Amino acid sequence: MQLDEFFVTGEPLIYGGMVAIALVTSAILFILTYFKKWGWLWREWLTTVDHKKIGIMYILSALAMLFRGGADALMMRTQLAFPNMQFLNAQHYDEIFTTHGTVMIIFMAMPFLIGLMNIIVPLQIGARDFAFPFVNALSFWSFFFGAMLFNISFVIGGAPDAGWTSYTPLAGAAMSPGPGQNFYLMGLQLSGIGTLATGINLMVTILKMRAPGMTLFKMPIFTWSTFITSFIIVFAFPILTVALALMTIDRIFGSQFFTLTGEGMPMMWANLFWMWGHPEVYIVILPAFGIFSEVIATFARKRLFGYNAMVWSIILIAGLSFLVWVHHFFTMGAGAFVNSVFSITTMLIAVPTGVKIFNWLATLYKSRIVLTVPMLWSLAFIPSFVIGGVTGVMLGMAATDYQYHNTYFLVSHFHYVLIPGTVFACFAGLVYWYPKMFGHKLNERIGKWSFWLFLIGFHVCFFPQYFLGLDGMARRIFTITPEWFTLNFISTMGAFMMGLAFAIFVYCIYYSYRYSEREISGDAWGYGRTLEWATPTPIPAYNFATVPQVNTHDAFLEMKEKGKTTFDEENLEPIHMPNNTGKPFIMMGILFFASFFLVFEWITLAVIGLIGGLVMMIIRSFDYDDGHHIEVDEIKRTERAARGL
Amino acid sequence: MNQQRHPFKKWLALVPLGFIVFLSGCELAVLDPAGPVAQSQKDLMIYSLYFMFGIIIVVFVAFGVMVFKYRDNKPNRKDEDYKPNLHGNTLIEVVWTVIPIIIVTALSIPTVTTLFELEKPPESSADKEPLVVYATSADWKWFFSYPEQGIETVNYLHIPTDRAIEFHLSSADSMASFWIPRLGGQKYGMAGMENILYLQADVPGTYNGRNANFNGEGFTAQTFEVQAQPQEQFDTWVQETQEQAPELTQDEYDSLLKPSLVEEMTFSSTHLQWVDHGTNAGRDYSIIRHRNAYDETLHIENVPGPGWISENE
Ligand code: HEM
Ligand SMILES: [Cu+2]
16 A cells, blocks of 8 residues: 555645644653653553543543534534535535544543543442443543544545445445545444443442442432443444444455345444434433433532432433334335334333423422532523424424434434533533542633533524524535525534634633632532532542441432541541553553554454454453552541541 | 522523524425425424424423522522422322323324325325336436336426326435425435335426435435426426437446436436336446446535536546
8 A cells, every 4th residue: 555545635624634633742742751751641541440530531532522523513514604615525524524423422422421420420329449440441442542543534544434324335345445434433343342341330330339328219310320321331332333343344354234236235234323323322311411410409409309200211211212213214114104103102202301301490499509600501401402302303203204304404403412411411510520520620700601602602503404404405415505505604603602612611621720729628519419529639549438328319418417428537447449550551552453454454464453452351361460458547648638637 | 609690591582482483484495395295294393393382482481480580699589499308299290291291192193194194195186197207316316217208317307296206216326315395205215125205296396306315425416306397298398308308228327327426318218128226136236337436536526606516627
C-alpha cells in the first residue's frame, strides 16, 4: 500500500484535522516530558483500578468525543444552512453524519453514563470498588482504544460512510470497498468488549456488594437504573457482537451472510442491528432517568414520589425495549399484522414512561425547589422530553410512520429524546457529582449561562425540523432546496448556540478549577440523601472507612439525623484493596493494533496481534497478585485529615 | 443563588401554540394530500395530534404550576406547603397509569385499521383495475416500467388520476425507499424482494418523489417527478411514448445500472424482459456486472443553478 493511499488526501478540512491532531499530540507529549509527568501518568492513571479514577477517565474521554461529534454536527448544519452550499461534498457529508451518529451514541453517551456509574454506584451502595476492578480497567481501555481506532479513520484510510446503522448491502464489501467500513466494525467490536464486561461487572457489584441492610428495594434509584441497564447490556450487546463479526467476515474473508450474491440476507442485518439498537437507546436513557430522579429528589428536598412505581417502570421499559425493534423499519413490508403488533408494543412503552414523568412532577409537589444548575438541567428535561416522547408515539403508529420515516421528523424525535434525556442528564450528573470528583463545585453563574443558552439553542435547532420532515425533507441529504431554507437556517443558528453553550461549559470547568471554593464537607450541596455524600472529600481510595448499616431509602439522610458517619473509629479494620496493574492497558493496546491491522486486511499482522492478546490473557491467568491491605493507622490518619478532626 | 428570577418558562407555552398556528397556516407536503392514501394518513396524524397536544398541555401546566408554586424562594411560603416525606398515593398513581393505557388503546385501533386498509387499493377507485408500475431503484436513479403498456421511464413517471397505482417496488442494488409525500407514505425497494405499494392521485399535478433511504453517494440526487393527469391525457402520453421513444436494449440497460446520476429518459420497451430485480433470480444481476464501479467516488458536488446537483468532472 502506498503512503498516499494510507493517509486521506485531497480534502482541505481533513488536512486541517491532521495538523490539529499533530499539534495537540506533540503538545501533550511535550508537556508530559517537560514536567516529567510520564511516571505520574502511568502510576496514577494508566494502571489504576480505582473505580473513581476510571470513571473520571471515562468522562474526560466522553467530553472529548462530545467535542468531536459536536464539531461534526456544526459542519453538517453549516452545509445545510443555505441551499447551494458547497462547504461539504456528498461523500464528505456522508462520512460526517456516519461518524457523528456513531461517536455520539457509542463513544459519547454510553461512556459518559458509564463513567458516572463507575464513580457513583459503588459509593451509593456502600462498596469499596467494583466486584472486578481489573475487569473494570480492562473495560475502560477497551472503550478508549475502540474509540481511538474509530476516530483515526478520517485521516488514515478513510472514514466509514454508510450511516451509524450501516445497513447492508450498502455497507458490504461490494458497495463500500476500502477500510472505512472496517473501522466502524472493528471500533465498535473492540469497545463492545468493554461495554459487555461493564454490564456484567455492574450487575455483580450491585448484587453482591451492597452495604448491610440495603435490600434491593432500598437501593437509590440511580443504582436501580444502572442495575436494569446492565441487564439490557448483557442481553443486547451479544447480538451486536455477532452481527459485527458476521459483517466483518463478509467483508474481509468473503463470506455471504449479508450480501446480494450467494443467497445472503441483507435485511437480516437491519433486524440484528435494531434488536441491539433499540435496547441500546434505552441503555442510554434509563441511567439518565436515574440521574434525574436523584437530582430532583435532592433539590426538591423531598423523598422521591412513587419509588416502587419508578422501579417497576424501569423494569417494564427494559423488558419492552426488546419487543419493539421492527418499528425502525415498518416500511420494509412485513405486512399489516406484524406492523400492528409492533405498533402496539411500541406505544405501550409510553405508559411506564408517562408514569415516570408524573412521578417526577409529584415529587415536585409540596417540595422546596432549589434552583441549582443540576436542578435546572433536570427540570428542563421534563417538558422537552415530553415533546420527544409524544412524537415517538406518533412514529410508533406505523400507518403514519410511513410518512415520517427517514425524514427530519424522525431526526427531530430522536434528538428530542437523546439530548434532553441523555445529554441533559450527563450535564446534570456531572455538575451534581462534580464536587465528589474534583473537590470543588462548578461555578453556578457561568453554569446557568451555559444551561440557558444550550436549552434555547436546542429547541431552536430541533423544533423546526419536525416541520421540515412534514414538508418532505428526507434525512441524510447533503444539500437543501430553496423552499426549505428558512427553517434550516433557524435550525443552524440553534446548533451554533449549543456549540457556544458547550464552550461556556468548558470555560466554566476551567474557571471553577481556578477560582471555586474548595469543598471540605462531604455533603457538598447540603441536601445529600444517599451514601455517596457520606464519604469525605476527597474520597479516600477505600471509599468507606466503616460501611454503614442501612435501614431506609435515603440512607445518608438517616445517618445525618442520627449523627452517624462512615468513620466509626472503634470498629476500624484493615481494608483489602486491589493493586494497580498495567495489564489491561497493555492487553487492549495490543488488541488495538490487531484490530487496526484487520481494518487494513493485513491478516498476518492481525493474527500476531491476536496471539499477543491471548498471551496477555494467559499471563493474567497466572497472576497471583492478591492486592494489599490499608492498615488501621493509615485509615485513621486519612479520615481525620479529611474530616478535619 | 436563590435570588435568581423564577424559572417558570412562559415561552414554553408558546410552543404548542406556535405548532397549531403553523400547522393550519402553511402547506407542508405531508399535510397537503393529493390522494386518498395520503389523506387517510393525514387524518390519522391529525387525530393523534389531538391526544399529543392534550398530553403536552397537561404536563406543561402541571410542570409550570409545580415549579412556580414550590420553589424555595417563593415569598410567603407556608409551612404546610412542604411535605418532605410524601411519597405515594395509590389512587392518583392508578389514575395516571390507566389514562395513558386508554390513550394508547385509542391510538392503536385506528392505526391497525388504517394499516390493513393501506394493504389494499383505495376504496374510491374500486371500480377500476389498478395500473401496474414496477418502480426499481438502481444507484442512484429510478426505473419505472409499465408492463401492460410496454414502456419504461427513468427518473419521472406519469400516472392517471382517480385510479389506483399498484407499485411493485424493488431495487437492483442497495436498499431504497420509494416515497411521494403528497400521495402517501413510503415503502422499501430491495433486491431480490418485491413490495407492493398502492398510491393514488385525485388531483392532477406534478409531485416530487424521491428515495428516502440513504444508499450512498448519489442519494440526495435520487429524486423523480410524478405527472398525475386525467386518464385520457395519460393514454395519449402512453401512445406517444410507444410510438416515438426508442427501445431499451439490454446493453444500454446494463450500462444504466452502473452507479451514476442520469437524466430523465423514455423507452418503448421495459427491462423486465431480461430481469426482474424483485425476484430471487434477479437480485445479483447488477452487482455482478458493476462490482468494481464502487471503487471510485463520483465526486458529487452541489452545483448552483438548475439541476442543483451534478457530477463533478
Ligand atoms: C416514548 C417512547 C418512544 C417511542 C414510542 C419511540 C418510538 C420510535 C420509533 C417508532 C422510531 C422509528 C421511527 C422511524 O424510523 O420511522 C424511533 C426512532 C428512534 N428513537 Fe425513539 N421512541 C421513544 C423513545 C426514545 C428514546 C428514549 C430514545 C433514546 C434516548 C429514542 C431514540 C431513538 C433513535 C436514536 C431513533 C432513530 C435511530 C435511527 O434511525 O437512526 N427513542 N423511536
Ligand atoms: Cu426504537
